[in-house]
Structures are given as structure tokens and as C-alpha cells.
Amino acid sequence: MIPTLLPTYSRAPFSFVKGEGSWLIEADGRRFLDLGAGIAVNALGHAHPALVQALCDQAGALWHTSNLYQIPKQQELADKLTAHTFADTVFFTNSGTEACELAVKMARKYWYDKGQPDKTDIITFSGSFHGRSSAGIAAAGSEKMTKGFGPLLPGFVHLEFGDHDALTAAITENTAAILIEPVQGEGGIRPVPDQCLKGLRDLCDEYDILLIFDEVQCGVARTGKLFAHEWSGITPDIMMVAKGIGGGFPIGAVLATEDAASGMTLGTHGSTYGGNPLGCAVGCAVLDHVTAPGFMEDVNRKAGLMRQKLEGLVATHPDVFEAVRGSGLMLGVKCKLPNGDLVQAGYEQLILTVPAADNVIRLLPSLTIEDSEIAQAIDRLDAAAAALAVA
Numbered sequence: 001m002i003p004t005l006l007p008t009y010s011r012a013p014f015s016f017v018k019g020e021g022s023w024l025i026e027a028d029g030r031r032f033l034d035l036g037a038g039i040a041v042n043a044l045g046h047a048h049p050a051l052v053q054a055l056c057d058q059a060g061a062l063w064h065t066s067n068l069y070q071i072p073k074q075q076e077l078a079d080k081l082t083a084h085t086f087a088d089t090v091f092f093t094n095s096g097t098e099a100c101e102l103a104v105k106m107a108r109k110y111w112y113d114k115g116q117p118d119k120t121d122i123i124t125f126s127g128s129f130h131g132r133s134s135a136g137i138a139a140a141g142s143e144k145m146t147k148g149f150g151p152l153l154p155g156f157v158h159l160e161f162g163d164h165d166a167l168t169a170a171i172t173e174n175t176a177a178i179l180i181e182p183v184q185g186e187g188g189i190r191p192v193p194d195q196c197l198k199g200l201r202d203l204c205d206e207y208d209i210l211l212i213f214d215e216v217q218c219g220v221a222r223t224g225k226l227f228a229h230e231w232s233g234i235t236p237d238i239m240m241v242a243k244g245i246g247g248g249f250p251i252g253a254v255l256a257t258e259d260a261a262s263g264m265t266l267g268t269h270g271s272t273y274g275g276n277p278l279g280c281a282v283g284c285a286v287l288d289h290v291t292a293p294g295f296m297e298d299v300n301r302k303a304g305l306m307r308q309k310l311e312g313l314v315a316t317h318p319d320v321f322e323a324v325r326g327s328g329l330m331l332g333v334k335c336k337l338p339n340g341d342l343v344q345a346g347y348e349q350l351i352l353t354v355p356a357a358d359n360v361i362r363l364l365p366s367l368t369i370e371d372s373e374i375a376q377a378i379d380r381l382d383a384a385a386a387a388l389a390v391a
């Protein structure tokens, strides 16, 4: 008999009932050190007082009105996001995959309105992840995500991650956009070097192509800048955001320049819940917090500390771990043993990590993780690796 929950997930047998900062408390009272943070969602940890306050204040005042009316918190969040980024305009969604949908529509409509209706192709890269909608899976293109779900949305050109020559060769007069994660998340914490992001920008300018960044996982201070592409000094035309911006409340966004957004005129897109008062109130609180003086410096300091300690861990367990990679507090450890075994061994030590492709375990702690918690995380990973090495 089919379970009453559609069985699409493989779930660990924990039922968490409470969260406090970097900690998740199981129904039986055990305290787990959470280095997954809901897959880079709980940017400020669990139950951050400022976010609880923002949500409760809004919940007591007004939950939902629809986009038939002005939504002051939505306007406020758009103003904040545009003030802090390359973008001139923002559309709010409920998730990353919905942001992907709009990014694709926006890019195609841009060229359509410019009198180039055949300029619809979007170049993407192996190992990428852009959500589970029809556009999202077609964009990623992996067999694992697309098999059996055809016919797929056409117009995606899939290239090997990091193959510069293939990229230049693949561009045609019908290339509308290049879509890329500045740091691949699901693909195994693979940063795109700054030089390559600059090269992509140049290529897009040269051939009249829109550059779309998917910062759903790497954005919102995760890498020690508000958005990961800021390290490279270049900017995209369109950017997808979700996960961390809501700190655990479902909200996403598409940010764009005025030019790139020019096709999205009255009536061309919409969402019932997108930009609702609850999500936007929390989003404002998250953004205020991560852009406050000193916050990003602290993320970078802790990222350096954690990376250094992880390098030490890899050196201690050369048969278990291969290398550390990533950016800021978006870290991956490539494993020599199966990454699933490491995640499992971590559970035994009451530490939560997240598997990714390429045999990597992801460490995506709350950006508010304390130095003492980083030390505990390393101790627990050390014990997990030691237990595996013995087994």
C-alpha cells in the first residue's frame, strides 16, 4: 500500500520538534548540531528572535490580501533588495523553482519583444540544479531528474561544467541566455572561478546574450558577500533567489535590471501567494540582519576558521576525506568513502550534514554559528570519520 505521504523522499528517522540557533532537538530530547540548516535555508539559524518577532507581528496584523492590492512589506523588501544589488526590479515567488520559471520566461520574452522570437535557447551546465518544475528539470537536464517526465520543455542546451571551448562553440544566434549557479550546490559545492564568471559576462556582452545567475543556494550572505557573484566584480542581468532570503519561511524572488525585465509588462506574470505579507516581513528582517554592519565580516572570519579546521580534518583522515572546497560558509568535503556513509556516521555523532553529487558532503551551517559550535562540529565529524575508518 502506498504511504499516505507520497514516497518521493528518503527521510532519516528523526522527528525534530524544536530548533534553537544551530541546534535541532529530536522528539526524544537528543540535540543535533545542524550543519545543513534546511539546505542553506535557515540562514540565521532556528528560531532567531528577530525573525520570530517579524513573523508574529505580521501574523497578528495581516496574512494575505493577494496581489490585487498594494503590499507594503513587499514594496519594502523590493526596495531593500534593489538598494543592495545590481537589480532595478524584483518579482516575488514562493520558491526557487518558481524563480527559475520566471527567469526563463523573462529571458525569452525579452528577445521576443526585441523582434527575435527564435532567440529562445538557454545554455546550462552539467551538475546544475534549478528546481523540480518542468522548466527546472529541463534546464538541469540530468537523466535522474528528467527520466519519464517528457516531453520536456524545449530550448535548453546542456554543456559540460567548466568546458570553455564547448561554451563558445555552442553559442548561436538563437542563444537567449546562459543560466548558471555561481557556486553549484546540489552538484557538489563547485564554485565557478571569478575569472570564469568574468569570461561569461564578456561572452554575453559580445554575443548579445542575457546572463542569469541562480543564487538560490549560494546567495544571501552564504559565501560572505550578500550574493556570491559579487566576489567576481561582475553582475548578471537576471538573478534567482530563494532559500536563505526567507530564513525558513517560503519565499523566492527574481531580480533583474530594468532592461532585462522590459518584456514583463502588465499581465505577463503573476502569483497568488508570491510576495505575501508574511514572507516579505520575514525577508525584510533577514535582509536587515545580514546587511547590518559587521555581519558579513563575521561570516568571513568564521568561514576561514571552519575551512582551516576542515583542512586539518582531511589531513587527519586521508582515507576518509579527499579535499575541502566551496566558498564562505557554503562548504563541501569530497569523500573517499561513500558520502552517504559519512552522513550516516554523522547522525551517530549527533551532527547533521547534507549529501551532494560528486561524493561530497555539504556543510551549510547557520550563518550565526558560534566559534564553539564550529569546534564541536569538527570534533563530531572527526569522531564520525574515525568510526567509519575502524568499521
Ligand SMILES: *Cc1c(COP(=O)(O)O)cnc(C)c1O
Pocket (backbone or CB within 6 Å): 094, 095, 096, 097, 098, 100, 129, 130, 131, 132, 181, 185, 186, 214, 215, 216, 217, 218, 242, 243
Ligand atoms: C534549491 C534550489 C532550487 C529550487 O528551489 P526550491 O525552493 O526547492 O524550488 C533552485 N536552484 C538552486 C541552485 C537550488 O539550490
